[in-house]
Amino acid sequence: MLELQNIGYAVEEGNTRKEILKNISLKIDDRFVAITGPNGGGKSTLAKIIAGINKPTSGKILLDGEDITDLSVTERANKGISFAFQQPVRFKGLTVRDLITLAKGEKISVAEACSYLSEVGLCAKDYINREVNASLSGGELKRIEIAMIIARGTKLSLFDEPEAGIDLWSFNNLIKVFEGMHEKINGSILIISHQERILNIADKIIVISDGQVAAQGTKQEVLPKLLASSEACETLMNKLV
Numbered sequence: 001m002l003e004l005q006n007i008g009y010a011v012e013e014g015n016t017r018k019e020i021l022k023n024i025s026l027k028i029d030d031r032f033v034a035i036t037g038p039n040g041g042g043k044s045t046l047a048k049i050i051a052g053i054n055k056p057t058s059g060k061i062l063l064d065g066e067d068i069t070d071l072s073v074t075e076r077a078n079k080g081i082s083f084a085f086q087q088p089v090r091f092k093g094l095t096v097r098d099l100i101t102l103a104k105g106e107k108i109s110v111a112e113a114c115s116y117l118s119e120v121g122l123c124a125k126d127y128i129n130r131e132v133n134a135s136l137s138g139g140e141l142k143r144i145e146i147a148m149i150i151a152r153g154t155k156l157s158l159f160d161e162p163e164a165g166i167d168l169w170s171f172n173n174l175i176k177v178f179e180g181m182h183e184k185i186n187g188s189i190l191i192i193s194h195q196e197r198i199l200n201i202a203d204k205i206i207v208i209s210d211g212q213v214a215a216q217g218t219k220q221e222v223l224p225k226l227l228a229s230s231e232a233c234e235t236l237m238n239k240l241v
């Protein structure tokens with residue numbers, strides 16, 4: 001279980017101190033957790049703090065009771081926290097199979113590597129020996145990144161807006177991939193998303209607004225309020241136009 005205790009994150013801007021996250025305390029032990037909230041609320045900053053890319057200015061992060069606040073990205077990765085970048089890394093000559101083998105951390109058969117690609121809806125034989133380069137589309141790259149996360153099989157997999165930049169067709173498939181992951185993955189999945197369909201498959205929704213936890217609970221508890229406030233906002237906007 002991941003536990004955030006009174007996490008704060010501030011940056012210096014000129015002579016002023018900007019508090020981006022304020023006293024965030026959370027327990028993440030559900031299988032599928034979605035973080036949502038308005039633009040600029042602090043979601044990506046929180047994800048980077050969990051992954052170890054940013055260090056909090058105050059507070060503690062515990063993974064299964066162990067204090068990991070001062071651990072680096074690599075040390076956290078070794079403890080079982082994976083962060084899905086928008087796109088997988090690219091090196092000349094590196095194939096999809098190489099990436100999946102690296103993610104798994106041990107030698108695997110072609111059949112096993114292919115099974116991870118099939119899980120994310122890619123026809124394995126078309127992709128397994130392809131070089132990871134600009135010839136792959138954004139949606140394909142994203143699925144390869146997700147296949148790597150599944151292969152890694154870590155305690156906590158973090159995704160920051162996985163839907164960003166992909167078309168509607170690929171998005172529909174992505175939702176199916178996440179639904180499938182929900183069944184198969186052993187650890188927890190933490191997804192930052194603005195998409196109602198992703199929130200819909202979450203066991204727990206956390207709303208981050210203005211650097212604070214504005215709400216958290218099951219989708220039955222949080223989603224109606226979230227939708228009501230966005231409808232109220234839309235009505236207000238229509239009146240103002």
Ligand SMILES: Nc1ncnc2c1ncn2[C@@H]1O[C@H](COP(=O)(O)OP(=O)(O)OP(=O)(O)O)[C@@H](O)[C@H]1O
Nearest residue numbers: 011013018020037038039040041042043044045046
């Ligand atoms: N290093 C930094 N220096 C100054 N301001 C920063 C820094 N990092 C983040 N911010 C600001 O902190 C706020 C939160 O940013 P963050 O990217 O975490 O929001 P978000 O909730 O992920 O937004 P979105 O939904 O638009 O992706 C924003 O106002 C952003 O401009």
